[in-house]
Amino acid sequence: MMQSLRAIGYSFDTALADIVDNSISARATHIDIRFRADPAYLAIIDNGQGMTQETLIAAMRHGAFGPEGMRDAADLGRYGLGLKTASLSQCRRFTVVSLAAGALSAARWDLDEVEAADDWVLEVLSAEEAAVVPHAANLMELGSGTVVLWENFDRATAGEASPAAALERLVDESRDHLALIFHRFLHPDVPGPGVQLAINSLPIAPIDPFLSGNRYTERLPEEAVQLEGQTIRIQPFILPHLSHITPAELQAVGSKDLLRQTQGFYVYRNRRLIISGTWFRLIRHDELSKLARVRIDIPNALDHLWSLDVKKSTATPPEQVRAVLKRIIDRIADRSHNVFRERRRRVRALTITHLWERVRVRGGLAYQLNRLHPAIEETLDSLPADQRLKVQQLLRLIELGLPADSIYSDMASDEVVHPDSPEVRQELLQQVTNWLSTAGDNLTIREHLLAALPALEPFSMYPRVTKSIIEELTNAN
Secondary structure, three states: OHHHHOOOOOOHHHHHHHHHHHHHHOOOOEEEEEEEEOOEEEEEEEOOOOOOHHHHHHHHOOOOOOOOOOOOOOOOOOOOOHHHHHHHOOEEEEEEEEEEOOEEEEEEEEHHHHHHHOOOOEEEEOHHHHHOOOOHHHHHHHOOEEEEEEEEEOOOOOOOOOHHHHHHHHHHHHHHHHHHHOHHHHOOOOOOOOOEEEEOOEEOOOOOOOOOOOOOOEEOOOEEEEEOOEEEEEEEEEOOOHHHOOHHHHHHOOOHHHOOOOOEEEEEEOOEEEEEEEOOOOOOOOHHHOOEEEEEEEOHHHHHHHOOOOOOOOOOOOHHHHHHHHHHHHHHHHHHHHHHHHHHHHHOOOOOEOOEEEEEEOOEEEEEEOOOOHHHHHHHHOOOHHHHHHHHHHHHHHHHOOOHHHHHHHHHOOOOOOOOOHHHHHHHHHHHHHHHHHHOOOHHHHHHHHHHHHHEOOHHHOHHHHHHHHHHHHHHO
């Protein structure tokens, strides 16, 4: 049975998070994950309320407190398996040392001993044996708390040429996972002291998927769903456009390439994240909805309706909630789309002389070149009638061949289309120089032309380049 439970599907970071759950449930305010490569071990040390020997032995039993029992409203546990299954999914031996009411207690599961005896052999350590377990001395300094010690790693480092290096990498990669899963404890959004979480005494900074500290993040009206006397709270957010996200914030949410993947619902059970970045198949992930995030807070009393798994990493909303979620999706997806539309409207302000015009035609929209744009108008006026007609036909062909789908996709993905470059600057400078040559020595026309450039496409699309061109030509004048 114990060997079978090892294959329940824990990854290293989800197993580690499950142990942290226990520390938070024990009212810990400081949790330090200590790792050593040789001899390899990992210890999770907390300053929680600790356990007596009787409580500890019960906690080491599989399913001692099952899913049907009434739990404290803040309890992050569910099935009474997490401590055991999470630990043994990564290593063959784990020890728990706990200090409560001044008494030190310890117990150990060792799969080698279990297999040799072919029995449920739980080793209960004496106070003297417990005192020499790595980091047990830290508990005496804290006054109360618990140490969970993992040793004899096998599954965590299976197939690795250097188990020590692999273990070090796994611990390091867990940092971002823990920063996201427990971000509402690391930066508490309710009254209370919060939780300090560290790896080898290096603090873990929270990763807020909603960028709620950014003043451009939109917090839409919250909705509440009553179910079996319990309240489910649903809070939609719209992230700012990338132009309003700092590099540090962008790194925290996983880079711009991951924004599309991380849109969707974020389900929290007692403020602990259990599901992220899914629409529960109610809609598909879309480029223009990638700024939409919805925080769902559920109490542990409704676990049975959400089909919560042992690892607390998957859940399914009940039918009563899905109807509300679908309605919310339609509203926030439209708002996410508007972020891109509004940005384009701001960029294409009414004061700009546009090169392209958006016109409504039968059956939809079309984009046409502005024949009154100075560059086009001047070119057409300078041509004989027969050549002017050919150029008009060419312009119409360009309009019909506009790659609208590709432009839509590129803009939605925030790709930089036509970035500033020396080539772009040279082309724009050449165009202005040509116009100035027609003005001759008329300084008034030259000054008006340079002053009008920032409001003239495509110059308005390259403000820094345009500014440098104006300065260069003004100084030359």
